[in-house]
């Protein structure tokens with residue numbers, strides 16, 4: 001199996017001087033290509049911090065964090081920008097642009113990929129929106145879509161560039177249980193079709209079954225890891 005994420009002895013601190021506070025302690029985790037990993041644990045345990053480090057949204061100070069064979073620990077701003085381009089992101093608050101239609105929002109997921117022509121951008125975005133069941137909603141603005149539909153647009157935007165890694169932070173938190181289930185089923189289906197790795201932070205116990213592996217954090221440490229079983233962690 002190809003490892004896409006290799007984390008060894010990773011520590012992370014917020015702040016400087018007297019305000020310096022350690023929030024991640026000696027994290028060790030390896031993730032294979034195509035795996036769906038759920039990161040769970042109490043509020044404040046460090047899940048989002050770890051996700052943002054893997055995503056290149058901040059730089060780790062100590063240990064090793066390799067993503068797609070790039071060392072991100074100690075990476076400079078330019079290296080982090082490069083790393084960010086390889087990932088798709090899905091957040092709780094879908095982060096769609098309110099002034100853009102569903103189709104234009106999905107195209108944004110290809111804007112950074114300069115080698116793709118305008119025609120290809122259009123074709124791929126149309127196909128992706130159809131795959132998430134929004135073939136009849138190309139010209140709708142986010143305000144005209146339901147929460148679940150908005151989140152499906154966000155999934156289409158995250159996956160349209162066929163990223164090797166998708167990072168998702170509480171993607172179902174603002175959805176009712178049926179919409180949440182539909183959204184994660186869709187993420188799982190598309191990720192398996194594209195052999196994409198998903199690292200997802202969630203408190204939502206209803207969706208734990210989509211994971212290949214559940215990793216639990218507490219007080220900035222990884223405390224438990226396992227494959228999914230019925231009622232796991234409940």
Ligand SMILES: Nc1ncnc2c1ncn2[C@@H]1O[C@H](COP(=O)(O)OP(=O)(O)OP(=O)(O)O)[C@@H](O)[C@H]1O
Pocket residue numbers: 014015023041042043044045046047048049050
């Ligand atoms: N920008 C920041 N500056 C200083 N401390 C921070 C910052 N962001 C998070 N923290 C602290 O880091 C710790 C881990 O926070 P983090 O958001 O990673 O936890 P979490 O497990 O994702 O929590 P939740 O489930 O509530 O989102 C917490 O103690 C938090 O107060």
